[in-house]
Structure formats: C-alpha cells, structure tokens
Amino acid sequence: MSNHISADTPSNYLTHKTGLLSWLTTTDHKRIGLLYLYTITIFFLTAAVLGLLMRIEKFAPGETIMTAQTYNAMFTIHGIIMIFVIVIPGLSAVFGNFFLPIMIGAKDVAFPRLNLFTWYIYITGASIALFSQFAYGHSPDAGWTFYVPYSAQSHSNMVLALMGAFVLGFASILTGLNFLVTMHRMRAPGMTWFKMPLFPWSLYATAWVQLLATPIIGITLLMVVAERVLKIGFFDPTLGGDPVLYQHLFWIYSHPAVYVMILPAMGVVTEIFPTFAQKPVFGYGAIAISSLAIALIGYFVWGHHMFVAGIGYNSRVFFSLLTFLVAIPSAIKVFNWLGTLYGGSIDLKPPLLYALGFISLFIIGGFSGLTQGALAANVHITDTDFVVAHFHYIVFGGMGFGFFAAIHYWYPKIWGKMYNFRWAYIGFGFIYVGFHTLYFPMFILGLMGMPRRYFDYLPRFQPLQEVSTIGAFILITGIIIMISNLVYHYYKGAVAPANPWHGVTLEWKIPSPPPHENFDEVPVITHPPYYFEKPFVDEGM
Amino acid sequence: MESTKLNEYTDRDTGKLGMWLFLFTELFLFGGLFLVYAVMRTKYAHDFHLGALELNAFIGTANTVVLLVSSMTVAMSLTAIQTNNPSKAFGLILITVFLAIIFLINKYFEWGHKIELKLYPGSDVMRSLPHGEIMFFGLYFIMTGLHALHVIVGAVLLIIVMFNLKSGSITQEHYLLQENAALYWHLVDLIWIFLFPLLYLVT
C-alpha cells in the first residue's frame, strides 16, 4: 500500500463521483456515514444551544430570560433532539456505517439502498420533530419522556413530536437490521466471529437492541397519539386505563436505548486503546461477550426508572437486583481497557486522550447509576438534578466522548488529512474542564433537593447553579475549538498517511481516504484482530 | 481474484435473513399491544368476557379460515415458482390477494356495524360502558386496525410480486421478492391466529 496519497492519486470514495446529487443518491456506506455526520453535527449544535439557553435561564432564580412555559418546551425539544436524533443513532449511523464493512473486509453493508433510504427516514423524522416547534400551536412541553397523563392532555403540537420520534425509530431499526445481516453474511474469508474486531462486536450487540426494543416505543408513541386523537384510554384511569403501564412500555424501550448509546462508544475506545498502547486488547473474549451480556441484561432493568411510580415491592427488588448485575459486564470492560494499556507503548495523542476522558466520565456516571439503583437512595434522589448529572455523565461523557474520540481517531482515514494536535489538546482541555464544571454541581444540587426540570429555585441553590452555567460556557468554547480544528484542517490540513497511528485493524491497511469499493482484493484473514507483529515505539520521545 | 462488484441480485440467504429480522420487529410492534391486552385482561376478566360477546364469532372464524387458506395459497405459489411454473405462481398469488380482499370486506362490515351502534373509541356510548369494556373495545379497534393495515400492505406487496412475475423479473432462479412477500403474508396470518381467540373467543 502506498503511503504518499494525495487528492489526485487513484480515485477514492470522495472523488469517485462529485456533485450534490451524487451524494444524495449514493449507496456507498462511507458517504452515507458522512451524510449522517453532517446532519448530526447541525442538530447537535442546535440542541447544544438550547441547552446553553436553559443554563443561562438557570443562572439566577425566577424568570431570567424566558418564561416557565418556554423553559418546559426547551428541555423537551433539547431532550428529543439529543436522545432520538443524536445519541441513539450517532455512533452507529456515522462510524458504524463508515467503518463496519471495512473492518470486516466487506465492500458495503448487506442492503446499500436500504441504507440510503434509512438516512432519508432519519431526516424526515428529525424534521417532523423540529417542526413541532414552528407549527401552529404551542411547542410540546411534556419532556422527551412524554409521560401520561400530561402528554395526552397538553395543548401543544405533541402529536408532531410523537410522530417525529416514531419515524426516527424506523431509521434505528433499519440500521440495526442492516448491520446484523452484514455481520452474519459478509465477513471476509477467514474472519470468524472471534476474529472480528471489537467495534463490530459492539455494533452487533447494539443492533439487536435497536431491532427488538425500538418497535415497542413505536407502538407506545402511537398509543399516546391514539389517546390524544381517539381518546382510546389505555393510560387514562377515568376510562379504565393505567398510566403506569405507559411508563412500563416507555422504559422497556428507553432503557435498552441507553445501551444503544453506550455500547458503540465502548467499542470505539476498545479500538483506540490497543492502537495507542501498541499491544492486543486484554481479554478480547471477555469484551465481546460482555457487550452481548450488557445488551441482554439491560433489557430487564427498565423498572429502575419507576421505583417511586407505584410498582409492586417484588418488582422493585427484581429491577434493583438486575440493575446491579448489569454493572458487572461494564466493569469487566473497564478492567480490560486498563489491562490493555498496562505495559504498553503509550502514545498520548488526541484519540487516546478522549478515550481516557471517556473512562473517567463513564465511571462517575456509572457509579451514580448504581447509587440510584439502590431502592432506598432512589427515593431521595428521584426527579432531582442528581439524575440529570448522572445521565449527562454517562450519555454525554460516555457516548459524547466516544464520538469525539472516534472522530479524532478516524479523521485521517475518512478525509486523508490531519488536524492540529495542539489545537485538539486545547479543545479537549476546555471540554473536559467545562464538562465537570457544568455537571458535577448537579450531583450536589440534587442531593440538596433541587428538582429537575424546574426553571426556578430557592436562593440556597444559586451558587452552584451559577458555577454550572459558567461550566456550560467553558464546555461550549471547547466544542467550538474542537470543531473548528477539524473543519479548518479539512481544507488546510496536511495530507495524512494511510496509517498514522500504526493501527492493525483492516481500515488501516487501505489508503486514506479509502477507495470507492474499499478493497482492491477481498482480504483473507489469518491473524487475530489485534495482531501487533512489530509494535511501533516512538524513538523520538 | 473475486469480483469486488456488488451483485445485481441480493444473495437469497442474505435477503431472507433480512426479512426474518424485519418480521421480528413486527412481532415486537404487535407485542406491545398484546402486553397491554394481557395487563387489561388480567385486571378486567369479566368485562372482557362481556365485550367479546358483542363480537361476531362467526365472522371472526370465517376470517381465520380465509387467512389460513391464503397462507396455503401463497406457500403453494412458492412451490410453483420453484418448479418453474410462473403462471401457476401468478394464479395462486392472485387467489391470495382475492382472499385478502375478502378479509378486508368482512372487517369493513364488522367495524361498520359497531360504528352504526356508535360503539367506537371516544363516543358517548363507549364512555358509558364499564371500564373493562372500554379497554376491551379500545384494544379491539387498535389491534384489528393495525392488523388490517398490515393486510393491506401485504396485499400490495403481493400485487407487486404479480407484476414482477408477469414481467419475468421473478424466475425459478431469482424469486427472493416473492419469498419475502410470502413471509410477510404468513406474519399477517400469524398475528390473526393469536388475535382471533384473544378477542373473539374469551366468552
């Protein structure tokens, strides 16, 4: 493989065909991954700005820059976009699409046209959800969790938001379906399941959750629409229904959904650690199986969102126990990551920095999850800012940092350019410090009794609220620095070699950017996935 | 050197696996409704019994027979194409579609009768019923409604298959579309196999 690739050497997937139409009609998994990347970035910045506005509002008690009603609408649409448009699809749709076929030695996914169609479904769903803000009627204000009875009664564009989420669910289902079939049927000759790298393994576990859990929220959202439009009454006690049944149905999906968010992120860092330690993953089998275990056990913990909703005692004990159990495979992964780094030839480049950041934030988020999983403690912290801190640590710190790690890791492969490292370190610094400043106070606020989704509060909460808001500004500064680094060097960056990090998985064996059909010859796999024949040691240090 | 070009036809096992995975999602889609049914049934056993008495078990049974026969005809259509009989396959699918239409006509009369009696979600008549019956009829309309939607989609898929048989796109060598449409149709039958006793026969 030649190492001096430039934009005018052999055609790659970017130069293969040009023009907007070629992108909008592409069936190339790499281009589809980028279509998702660009749209996700726009939606992410939108939702981030909404979050920033919420933080400005909460800088002081009382009405600061918006009314209470507006605040409710803000956290609703912030949640809907972040959850359904960014974090659930994000890693699978962007990096899964781009790299899954390459990492298993395939030309594309199993159903390329379905893949493109899925992106259009995604855009449609996101647009419908956004349209709920601009249509005639009030913006939806029931939170992204759409709890009945309020979601069934609120005079707002709730149906639009519900249908937007419903349509987005289809995109998730079809992506999962495509990836499952791809991994079952299109691995390169010699690549047995246990020779498959661990990012694909994480996508495999994720895909099963996307496939089987999402239909449940689909039908549940439709039922809420039926409540509003037909007065069907399944969740309305005045007609014989049960509102807690809604919560069961909602969380039967939405809990496994968080594993859709975190599993690919774990997969990403599992790729980064061996590369930047230049040694094989410690406990490959354990990591592969623990991904499946997390997906499976994760299906049976949903009741931990309902401990104070009025479910039975036996049920609460069951869900609390399972919640503690599901932490075990996650912990196994953390030990294996550390084991991978131990004794390795560590190179602290931006991808590794973000991966390490991921571990620290994931651990804090995970521990705070266990705290809530304990039945007695849960009563005290339910619906407080403690919960808000927890899920931002685990989702933003987990999936978000996983995403940042992935973009810094695979950037040279995707575009054939390299970004500036110092710029990346500065961006990371702002993001990491801003993150803790923004979210850690919420743990304390929650323990002090500050409720979530409240725009007003007692004076004793103000100091920490101020700290948190300052953190938001630091964080967003870091994000702007990070994004501008990546965008600037897309245009002005130095040409990147095919394998700048000395990685050993298949994507590093093809040119940067990859050719249209990935491989000139179908690869035949003989080695295990993390085979470092000659670990690279940087003598310059 | 193996060709790196993607084939014009999806390999049959790949396409079939994709279809089966999609069927699993349909199972979970209806599964949410079956879960609601299970919870409500447990809570309102007597009212469900009363509600079921209002339904016409004869039409329900007739519809069950219609769908079972249609499942056979669509399965036979696969035998036909596999034995190089596209015209026979066409005829069998035509019968299947015809049976689907009969099912929908029966449904139309069933629902029509209920609506005539002002028995539909949100009506005053509905609201005056005991809670358990409101739940029963809500489930009746939503579940049979969603099912009927799938009958329509299935019938459309089968009509598309008919066009493909006529044009020669489906042959003894390449009949994945027909096979997958048949699988979808069997799913429609499967759902009804469970809906029928749970709604009509809880007397």
Place this chain on the structure above:
Amino acid sequence: MSENNEHISSYALNGKVLIVLLCLTALTVLAISFHLGAFTVALALLIATFKGGIVMTYFMHLKFENTLLRILAISVILFYISIVLTTFIDYLYR
C-alpha cells in the same frame, strides 16, 4: 447463481398443513364451549401457539432453513415472553 440444493415443499404438503390448521381452529372454537373458566384462555392460547408453530415450521419453511434462523426465531419469541413475564412481576404482586 441458483441454489438448487434447497427443499421445495410439495403442493400436497401445503394442503395437509392447511387441513391440520383448520382442524385446530375448529378445536379452538369447540373448546370455548366447554366452560373451563380461567383455563379457557390458557387452552386457546396453547392451541394458537401450536397453530403458529405449524405456520412457522411449514408455511414459513423454518423446518427446512438453516439452523441460525431456527435459533433466532425461537430465541426472539422466548425473549418476548420474558419481557411480558417481567412486566407481570409488577402487576401480579402490587
């Protein structure tokens, strides 16, 4: 690129399967007239499960497919049932 090593169900087989299904349907309707109380539902569901199994095994060809599909189908069904059962830990023991 034909795969001629796959099983072709005969017309006769399909016909026999239908007969069995129709008999089971008749049995279900008949069983309802025996007042078994709470067990009526259990019996009706049992027969329905049997019918469903037959549709999947023969009409949907699972009997003649590769092992993976069979394992997946059974696993998914069992998985769905376990979700229902888990929900009922709440509803039965409130």
